[in-house]
Amino acid sequence: MPGVLCGVDIGGTKCSIALIDEDGKILDKIYTCAHVEEEEEDGMVNMVAGHVKELLQRNQVKESDLPALGVGCAGHIRFRDGVIITTSNLEGFDNYPLRDKLQAHFEIPVILDNDANAQAVGEHKFGAGKGYEDMIFVTISTGIGAGLIINGKPYRGMTGTAGEFGHSIVEPNSELVCACGNRGCLMACACGQALPHLFEKKLKEGMETKIKMPPNFNVSKINGQTLKKGLDMDDPLSKAVITDSAYYVGIGLYNLFQILNPPLIVLGGGLTNWGEFYLDKIKETFYELAGNMIHDPIEITLSEIIGDAGVIGAAALSLE
Amino acid sequence: MPGVLCGVDIGGTKCSIALIDEDGKILDKIYTCAHVEEEEEDGMVNMVAGHVKELLQRNQVKESDLPALGVGCAGHIRFRDGVIITTSNLEGFDNYPLRDKLQAHFEIPVILDNDANAQAVGEHKFGAGKGYEDMIFVTISTGIGAGLIINGKPYRGMTGTAGEFGHSIVEPNSELVCACGNRGCLMACACGQALPHLFEKKLKEGMETKIKMPPNFNVSKINGQTLKKGLDMDDPLSKAVITDSAYYVGIGLYNLFQILNPPLIVLGGGLTNWGEFYLDKIKETFYELAGNMIHDPIEITLSEIIGDAGVIGAAALSLE
Numbered sequence: 001m002p003g004v005l006c007g008v009d010i011g012g013t014k015c016s017i018a019l020i021d022e023d024g025k026i027l028d029k030i031y032t033c034a035h036v037e038e039e040e041e042d043g044m045v046n047m048v049a050g051h052v053k054e055l056l057q058r059n060q061v062k063e064s065d066l067p068a069l070g071v072g073c074a075g076h077i078r079f080r081d082g083v084i085i086t087t088s089n090l091e092g093f094d095n096y097p098l099r100d101k102l103q104a105h106f107e108i109p110v111i112l113d114n115d116a117n118a119q120a121v122g123e124h125k126f127g128a129g130k131g132y133e134d135m136i137f138v139t140i141s142t143g144i145g146a147g148l149i150i151n152g153k154p155y156r157g158m159t160g161t162a163g164e165f166g167h168s169i170v171e172p173n174s175e176l177v178c179a180c181g182n183r184g185c186l187m188a189c190a191c192g193q194a195l196p197h198l199f200e201k202k203l204k205e206g207m208e209t210k211i212k213m214p215p216n217f218n219v220s221k222i223n224g225q226t227l228k229k230g231l232d233m234d235d236p237l238s239k240a241v242i243t244d245s246a247y248y249v250g251i252g253l254y255n256l257f258q259i260l261n262p263p264l265i266v267l268g269g270g271l272t273n274w275g276e277f278y279l280d281k282i283k284e285t286f287y288e289l290a291g292n293m294i295h296d297p298i299e300i301t302l303s304e305i306i307g308d309a310g311v312i313g314a315a316a317l318s319l320e
Numbered sequence: 321m322p323g324v325l326c327g328v329d330i331g332g333t334k335c336s337i338a339l340i341d342e343d344g345k346i347l348d349k350i351y352t353c354a355h356v357e358e359e360e361e362d363g364m365v366n367m368v369a370g371h372v373k374e375l376l377q378r379n380q381v382k383e384s385d386l387p388a389l390g391v392g393c394a395g396h397i398r399f400r401d402g403v404i405i406t407t408s409n410l411e412g413f414d415n416y417p418l419r420d421k422l423q424a425h426f427e428i429p430v431i432l433d434n435d436a437n438a439q440a441v442g443e444h445k446f447g448a449g450k451g452y453e454d455m456i457f458v459t460i461s462t463g464i465g466a467g468l469i470i471n472g473k474p475y476r477g478m479t480g481t482a483g484e485f486g487h488s489i490v491e492p493n494s495e496l497v498c499a500c501g502n503r504g505c506l507m508a509c510a511c512g513q514a515l516p517h518l519f520e521k522k523l524k525e526g527m528e529t530k531i532k533m534p535p536n537f538n539v540s541k542i543n544g545q546t547l548k549k550g551l552d553m554d555d556p557l558s559k560a561v562i563t564d565s566a567y568y569v570g571i572g573l574y575n576l577f578q579i580l581n582p583p584l585i586v587l588g589g590g591l592t593n594w595g596e597f598y599l600d601k602i603k604e605t606f607y608e609l610a611g612n613m614i615h616d617p618i619e620i621t622l623s624e625i626i627g628d629a630g631v632i633g634a635a636a637l638s639l640e
Contacts, residue, residue: 076615085615134478146579150470157581158454159615168575169609172491182609255488259466259579261477289502293487295396295405295479 007315010073012089016311024126049105068109070317072118079160082112120147122313127304139269142192190248196222198241209237250285268303327635330393332409336631344446369425388429390637392438399480402432440467442633447624459589462512510568516542518561529557570605588623
């Protein structure tokens with residue numbers, strides 16, 4: 001079966017293994033949450049390798065039909081060595097040579113990269129980035145990360161952590177502290193981890209909300225989906241929190257614009273389900289800051305990858 | 321004369337035209353401030369072209385001995401068209417096709433780029449960046465700018481304004497407003513234009529200074545040199561202002577580190593005359609923020625270009 005690609009997306013709750021066609025459409029997929037139950041790292045690798053072989057077999061795809069096996073995984077990854085340096089999503093994978101462990105099961109090359117980089121490659125090959133030589137993909141969910149496409153290729157920097165712009169500081173005196181320990185990085189201010197705090201703050205300021213809060217309501221449960229429901233029912237508090245997030249993301253994108261001057265920024269990740277309202281607010285901040293410093297049009301748009309962007313991106317890595 | 325290069329650095333007060341050897345050493349140089357007295361843009365171009373020819377002639381260098389003529393100029397430059405979009409340093413050069421105007425005087429290609437990009441190329445070819453595939457050059461003077469070397473080449477982005485990271489926002493609620501109109505961009509907080517404000521603020525807070533201030537003393541005259549004198553006499557106020565500048569530069573470099581993960585950042589520009597005290601304070605902030613997120617050593621160092629970095633960088637452009 002020519003043109004078919006295979007990708008593996010290893011996340012903290014789910015693991016997807018998929019075959020995709022040359023247009024980036026998923027042909028078949030195995031989806032599991034059992035990978036986190038493996039007690040040993042090697043056990044998880046064996047499970048993943050088994051699923052890949054199972055998927056190939058049931059679709060009558062030979063391993064040699066594939067250019068490579070692409071693997072995306074959250075965390076800091078030393079690309080050249082294929083090693084997970086550290087990941088907050090999986091227990092026990094610090095300094096784990098995931099690429100070589102998987103490689104032992106296959107003849108074709110295994111390519112391991114950070115999930116944001118993988119999604120950037122997916123967006124570049126199959127999504128909104130098609131035809132661009134340069135673009136930035138930004139994922140906004142529990143955390144914020146980016147993948148850079150420069151001169152047609154993913155740019156990973158020295159270690160492989162280029163694009164970790166969620167940790168860039170946008171408000172050094174912020175009351176919000178990130179898991180990294182720093183105050184006021186973009187992640188602390190704008191994404192999933194900031195939502196309960198932002199929500200609670202506005203509640204305390206006396207802002208009213210249409211979101212139902214029973215007596216045992218726990219504000220720490222506020223997440224992107226809660227606020228999406230709020231947005232859909234025109235809840236002022238939900239819209240205010242989304243606007244706050246958009247403000248900081250707008251600053252972050254403006255900073256990326258000044259540093260890299262890209263023609264395209266594509267936004268993906270869970271919080272982009274807030275849709276056009278969110279995108280418009282992000283653009284509002286961006287264009288206000290950029291003022292007359294934009295000399296060529298820059299496109300800021302939502303991901304066009306339909307379905308599981310993580311595993312499609314991982315499969316796209318195998319085209320490199 | 322093989323291996324000789326020629327560069328032109330056009331600034332708001334001075335214009336340098338130089339021949340350099342293959343090690344980046346200046347062989348001969350013409351230096352003028354008269355270029356700003358020309359009433360017409362074309363008049364300035366004619367003057368510069370004349371000086372280039374004069375320099376070649378008196379050194380018995382034929383134009384055809386040069387690979388190209390490199391020209392550096394402050395401002396926003398559309399690289400692919402060789403056009404100055406806007407520059408705050410020279411009057412009347414908005415949307416001026418400087419490259420083609422100069423090209424009319426020469427047979428060899430003329431290469432026009434932003435001065436920070438030119439200095440990055442100079443540093444990469446002849447200075448602290450020799451042997452690196454990737455590096456960032458940051459210039460800190462009246463303003464702040466950067467030039468990016470990626471995969472061995474200058475990276476200019478869509479328009480040619482990549483590296484304008486002086487305009488990235490590091491303190492959105494700052495009381496300091498940049499010439500660009502934004503509050504709290506790095507330039508507003510950290511470089512030459514911020515110094516009088518920072519100095520005055522600390523004076524008002526009651527901090528004592530060893531800097532002599534006669535009755536007619538105008539705080540707007542405080543600049544990098546004043547503070548260098550203060551630093552040399554161990555003046556607490558001067559050291560406090562320099563530390564403030566270093567704090568924001570440290571944040572800026574940390575943000576660059578997260579976004580581009582470079583192995584090397586080289587600092588140049590007037591304020592780096594503050595030397596090791598300044599560099600140490602910058603590194604202090606950088607490493608505090610970076611914490612355990614550095615997985616491979618990153619070098620942060622001062623420029624190694626001796627002499628006129630602007631014109632040496634411009635000449636280095638001709639090697640591209």
